[in-house]
Amino acid sequence: MPEGHTLHRLARDLEAAFAGRLVRVGSPQGRFADSAALLDGQVVEGAESWGKHLFIAFPDERLVHVHLGLYGGFDVRTGVDEVPLPVGQVRLRLVTADAGPTSYADLRGATACELLTAQQRDAILARTGPDPIREDQDPTLAWERVRRSKAPIGGLLMDQSVLAGVGNVYRAEVLFRQRVHPLRPGNTLRVGQWRAMWDDLVELMAEGVRTGRINTVRPEHTPEAMGRPPRVDDHGGEVYVYRRTGRPCHVCGSMVRTGVLQTRNIFWCPRCQPAFRSRALG
DNA sequence: CCCTAATGAGTAT
């Protein structure tokens, strides 16, 4: 489930499970085997995330860079009695190998799993915008990009060089909550609207880190408050528009619409998010 | 702008 909150939780969990611990490092699937051999038997220094990028630090400034892509997963288990045999395509496995409690972590389906230098990590961070999950981030850096761009805000929100960590769910939901149409050009937004979106993302994504889910509905729109059935599908969080095509808007009852914006599905409410200029999405 | 490929696994047909 890879948006920024997922990576942040993973960094936290990997840090708790492995920082300061001697680990065995392997690649049961084989595709990371050479690099794993270099790290095997070393002590993990820490783990950190930035946007959707995850870095696990080993001695001598060697960093494992992980990007989960569309469907990667990193299962971290702490305090287990036994480490099971790998199941499926495990690209990277970490297992504690000292006197402390036993933990292991299995990485599958990642777009990136590679060994980088600190310089290479810095190059990635240099093309990554402010991350609403991290402390002390400067939203004006993102605003300077948004206000100069005629690209649709729905695309800018997912441009990781503008803003780091927002994916398809958070973009659809923050646009709904702030009543902004996805096709609205960045350079037509007012700074107050941008600031409201940023502040909302800070809150929403912090809640995502706490719960591990993307939950975006306000208290008055929860299933309990409205007497409606809870969302039944996949990921579990309550949302306003994401993947709710053709269903009634929780706020106004209009049918939620869908379209494609920069190769990704976008969802919005035509009444709560009135069109601005363009009608290309209907 | 458009298209395609690349990661796994689950669910549908």
Next chain:
DNA sequence: TACTCCTTAGGGG
């Protein structure tokens, strides 16, 4: 067997 997906990089107009 196909099709989906909380992503991104690369190539061609």
